[in-house]
Amino acid sequence: MTRPQAKKVYQRGSAAQMVCDELRKEILTHELKPGAPLDETSLSKRFDVSRSPIREALNRLLAERLVENLPNKGTIVANVDLENFPSFIEVFDLQQRYATRLAARNRTSVDMVKLRDLVKAFDDAVKEYDPLKILQSNFEFHLAVAEAGKNPYLVRQYKELLSEARRYIHIHLRSLETAKEKAILKGHHRDFLEAIEARDVEAADAIAHEHTLKFHDRFLEALKGQIDNDFSIEPTPRKPRLVEK
């Protein structure tokens, strides 16, 4: 970005895809924060491609609900609205339970190898105290669980919800940094692994459900903490200023 960068040229057909993937990554990791403007001209300069592939990338992200389009005014990173959190959790729980059930029912030994690796990667990320890595490996683990269920329709829908969950988590990211949380996260996915390995559908379901509930509670708790630490601000200074002057 900052250095000249020797005119990168991409394979035909990959420019839009590359821009899309990069922007998606940055949105999910909050490098691009909700509300951040994404104007086509700047992006085309930044990625050194024309506006066409940029527009295409933005359209795809729009379909994933990761950005919002204000007609004739531009595109911004989509907000994660807290008011819909209850609705979100409701559906997320349903899908997560079902995804985990299917995994317990349909997993292969190949899936188990992958899942074990991803649990390990998660634990490593926890040890490294790297919140972004924790989120990423959490995402990958749950996605792999869903994929082990072998239902493409569910995978697609669940993946969307996982992305959304990731963005919710970023709201209370700091709470991940406390020692208490880290203790909780340690070995966090082992129980999933056991239930899926044992093909115990009901146990898998229960574990997934409990997992969602914990996410829900931690989220609300973190929000509460954030509010407690707040202090009240003056109302809009318009009227007072009039008087002062």
Add this chain to the structure above:
Amino acid sequence: MTRPQAKKVYQRGSAAQMVCDELRKEILTHELKPGAPLDETSLSKRFDVSRSPIREALNRLLAERLVENLPNKGTIVANVDLENFPSFIEVFDLQQRYATRLAARNRTSVDMVKLRDLVKAFDDAVKEYDPLKILQSNFEFHLAVAEAGKNPYLVRQYKELLSEARRYIHIHLRSLETAKEKAILKGHHRDFLEAIEARDVEAADAIAHEHTLKFHDRFLEALKGQIDNDFSIEPTPRKPRLVEK
């Protein structure tokens, strides 16, 4: 399409949307059949706009999985692959049950008015023996049920599945035309209405589940019928021709 058509010009910002809506309609009603080619040049001539809004429309339909993109080769109407039908039904059932549960829990009196209207519209369509109208009003009814549940996340995902269901139904559309089927369809959604009206969540769940199962069975039955009516065709005539010649 066939006549000159006096150079329609659309509001700025609506061209792509209009093309997208029209193509979606034609795909869902099978005016455009699975596998049909959608080349940008022809479409731009047909809708009398440039390729840019056409490309944008196709990208949106791609995100909805209604079309498939063959890189550098073009775009075609997406196939509805029978091999995924079991996966589809599995998720569809889950979502339909949940949507109907939520409707029973959260419906307002305004929702009930709308639902009653849509049931009536469905019955009218059945009386008129108009398969396309039946499908359309069926779609609208179930979507309204989901909306009565007031969970935007579920509505979005369920809507996608409903579109997919609609395309599956088209495969056995002829079976809708038999007198037996019409008898079955008569007053088909009344039970939904009653359970939702009564806020009976468990009943709503059961009815939704049964509804899915019936859809599943009718679909398989119709497929079976189609196969029975088939007759075997000669293998590819290449070798035989060689001999004859």
Add this chain to the structure above:
DNA sequence: TTTGATTCAATTGCATGCAATGTGTATGCA
């Protein structure tokens, strides 16, 4: 000081041009 109209700059939405890629056909060779 606030309200209103007017102009101006910024940004998108659409049109069009060009080059790359993949397909189908024709031709030459075994």
Add this chain to the structure above:
DNA sequence: TGCATACACATTGCATGCAATTGAATCAAA
């Protein structure tokens, strides 16, 4: 006759140009 190679055509993917719309800034008047 069968197969490989080359060429031409069709179609996309990307670059660029232009005009419409929107928001902000400016200025005048109450």
